[in-house]
Amino acid sequence: MAAARCAARAAGALSRRLRDGSGLVIGGRVLLAVEPRAVSELSRDRSITLVSGTNGKSTTTALIVAALGHEAQVATNRDGANTAVALAGVLASTDVRRVVLEVDEDWLPWAVRETRPEVVVLTNLSRDQLTRHHEVGAVAAAWRSGLAGVPLVIANADDPAVVWAALAGRRQTWVAAGGHWTADSLVCPACAGRCIRSGPDWACRSCDLRRPSPDWWLDGRVLRNATIEVALVLDLPGRFNVANAALAIATVHHAGRVSVQDAADRVGDVHSVAGRFERIRFHGHDLRIMLAKNPAGWIELLDLMAGDRYPLVLVLNAEGVDGRDPSWIYDVSFAPLRGRTLIVQGRRATDLLVRLEHDEVAATHVPGSLAAALWKLPAGRVDVVGNYTAFRNTVREVRRA
Ligand SMILES: [Zn+2]
Numbered sequence: 001m002a003a004a005r006c007a008a009r010a011a012g013a014l015s016r017r018l019r020d021g022s023g024l025v026i027g028g029r030v031l032l033a034v035e036p037r038a039v040s041e042l043s044r045d046r047s048i049t050l051v052s053g054t055n056g057k058s059t060t061t062a063l064i065v066a067a068l069g070h071e072a073q074v075a076t077n078r079d080g081a082n083t084a085v086a087l088a089g090v091l092a093s094t095d096v097r098r099v100v101l102e103v104d105e106d107w108l109p110w111a112v113r114e115t116r117p118e119v120v121v122l123t124n125l126s127r128d129q130l131t132r133h134h135e136v137g138a139v140a141a142a143w144r145s146g147l148a149g150v151p152l153v154i155a156n157a158d159d160p161a162v163v164w165a166a167l168a169g170r171r172q173t174w175v176a177a178g179g180h181w182t183a184d185s186l187v188c189p190a191c192a193g194r195c196i197r198s199g200p201d202w203a204c205r206s207c208d209l210r211r212p213s214p215d216w217w218l219d220g221r222v223l224r225n226a227t228i229e230v231a232l233v234l235d236l237p238g239r240f241n242v243a244n245a246a247l248a249i250a251t252v253h254h255a256g257r258v259s260v261q262d263a264a265d266r267v268g269d270v271h272s273v274a275g276r277f278e279r280i281r282f283h284g285h286d287l288r289i290m291l292a293k294n295p296a297g298w299i300e301l302l303d304l305m306a307g308d309r310y311p312l313v314l315v316l317n318a319e320g321v322d323g324r325d326p327s328w329i330y331d332v333s334f335a336p337l338r339g340r341t342l343i344v345q346g347r348r349a350t351d352l353l354v355r356l357e358h359d360e361v362a363a364t365h366v367p368g369s370l371a372a373a374l375w376k377l378p379a380g381r382v383d384v385v386g387n388y389t390a391f392r393n394t395v396r397e398v399r400r401a
Contacts, residue, residue, distance in 0.1 A: 005031065005038075005092045025081050028089030039084065042091035043115040048099045049251065050115065052108045052143075053123025053162070055297050056244045057082070059236070060123055061102040062273040063248035067263035068098070068255070075099045080274050083107050087115070105139050109146025120147060120169065121251050122155040122162045123177070123244070126184045126296040127331070129323030136161055136184045144168045154251050156243070157214045160202060164189040164209055175250050176200065176214035177243035180303060181296035183331065216250045218242060223249060223264070230264045235271045237288075238304040275395035282398045283371050284379045289398070291391040293322070295331040301385060302336050310381045311341035313373045314363075315390035316348040322388045326351055334359045343373045346390045370397050 031038045051061045058080045065074050075096040077086055082104045090101065103111045105125070112120065122143075125136050143165035147153060153169035156162045156177040161184070166172050178200070185202070188195045193206025203210035216225045221232045223246050232245050245267045252263045272278040278289045292298045305312075318326045326348050334356055342363035344352045349365050356363045366373045374382065386394050 024089030025085050028085035031088045031092050039088050039114040046097050046099050048115045048117040049119045050101050050103050050111055050117045051121040052103045052105055054126045054128045056123040057102045059273045060244040060247050061100055063245055063267050064100050064251050066266045066270050067248050067252040069266055077102055109142050112146050119152045120150050121247055122166055124156055124159045124179050125161040126181050128294040137189055140165050140189045157212050160185040160195050161189045173250055174212045174214045175247050176217040177246055180299045218246055228260050230260045232264055233268045236277050240300040280398050282401055283374045285374050286381045288383050289394055290385045292385050293387040295328050298332040310383055311377045313343045313384045315346040315386035316352045317346045317389045318348050319389050329355045334361050337361050345373055370394055
C-alpha cells in the first residue's frame with residue numbers, strides 16, 4: 001500500500017507540473033491495480049463529501065470548496081476527472097482530512113461503498129451520454145440502493161429521481177434547486193406511475209412519492225431556510241448556477257464551520273470552474289466559453305442566452321466522454337437561436353446543421369479551429385458552446401494563445 005501510494009503521489013506531482021489531471025488519474029490507476037481497496041483505506045478517518053448528478057456536479061463541488069474558505073484545507077478533484085481512478089489519485093495525493101469529491105453518476109454507488117461519506121450531495125438526473133449511461137430510472141435505482149445508510153443526503157427536491165434515491169439515506173436536507181428540464185421525470189421512479197407537476201410541486205398519482213417540503217428554497221436570487229436568508233450575487237451566469245450555489249451553501253451550512261453570509265460571499269467570488277463560463281480575450285473577440293453536454297444543460301443555457309444577440313459558435317463532437325450518439329440534439333428546441341449569427345464546428349457539425357435546419361435556424365459550418373470561426377465574425381462579444389471534448393479543445397486553444 002505504501003509503495004503504491006508513493007507511485008500515485010509521484011504521478012500526482014507530475015500532474016501538477018503538467019497542469020492537468022492526467023497524472024492523478026495515472027497515479028490512481030497504478031494504485032488501484034496494486035491495491036484494489038485503496039480508496040477504502042485512504043478514506044479512513046476522513047470527512048468526505050461526495051457530489052453527483054448529471055449537470056452541475058463540477059460547479060457545485062467547486063462552490064462547496066470555495067465556500068469553505070481558503071483557510072480550510074480541502075482535497076478535491078478540480079479538473080473534473082470523477083471516476084474510480086481519479087478519486088483514488090486525489091485521495092493518495094494528500095493527507096488532508098476534509099475531502100470534497102465530484103463523482104460520476106455511474107460510479108456513485110461504488111464511491112459511497114468505498115469512501116463511507118458523511119454527506120452526499122445530489123444535483124439532478126437526466127439523459128446524458130446515451131451510449132454509456134443506462135436510462136435515468138436505472139441510474140436512480142442504482143443510487144437508491146447505493147445510498148442506503150448514508151448519514152445525510154443534501155438533494156434537489158425538484159427532481160423526482162433524485163428525491164427517490166435520496167430517501168434511501170438516513171437523513172435528508174432538501175434544497176428547492178429547480179430545473180427547466182422535466183422530460184425525464186414524467187414517470188415515477190418508484191412505481192412507474194404518472195408524475196404530475198403543478199407549478200414547482202410534483203407528486204406521483206399512484207404512490208406516495210411527492211415533492212418533499214424544502215428546507216432551503218430560492219426567492220429569485222435570495223436563498224432562504226426557516227431562519228436564514230442570504231442574497232446570492234454570483235459572477236457565474238444563469239439560474240442553474242444559483243441552484244448549484246444553493247446546494248453548496250446548504251452543504252457548508254451543515255458542516256457548521258462557516259456563516260451563510262461568508263459562504264455566499266465566497267461563492268460570489270468564483271468566476272470560472274475548470275474553464276466553464278470563462279471570459280477571455282482571444283483574436284480580437286471577448287469570448288464566453290460554456291459547456292452543454294446533454295438536453296437539460298442545453299435548455300438551461302438557451303434560457304441564459306435568451307436575451308443576448310451576440311454571435312454564437314456551437315461545437316459538437318461525439319468522441320470518448322461525449323458518448324458516441326449525439327441524437328440527443330433532437331431533444332432540444334434550438335428555435336430560440338433564430339436570427340442570431342451562428343457558426344457550427346466539430347466532428348458532428350453536419351448533424352448539428354441538419355438539426356438546426358429542422359428548427360429553421362440558419363448557421364454556417366466553418367471547419368477547423370475556433371480561430372478560423374472567429375475570423376468570420378466581427379470583433380466583439382462571442383459565446384462559444386461545446387459538448388465535453390469540444391469544450392475541452394476550445395479551452396486548450398484559447399489558453400495556448
Ligand atoms: Zn409512484
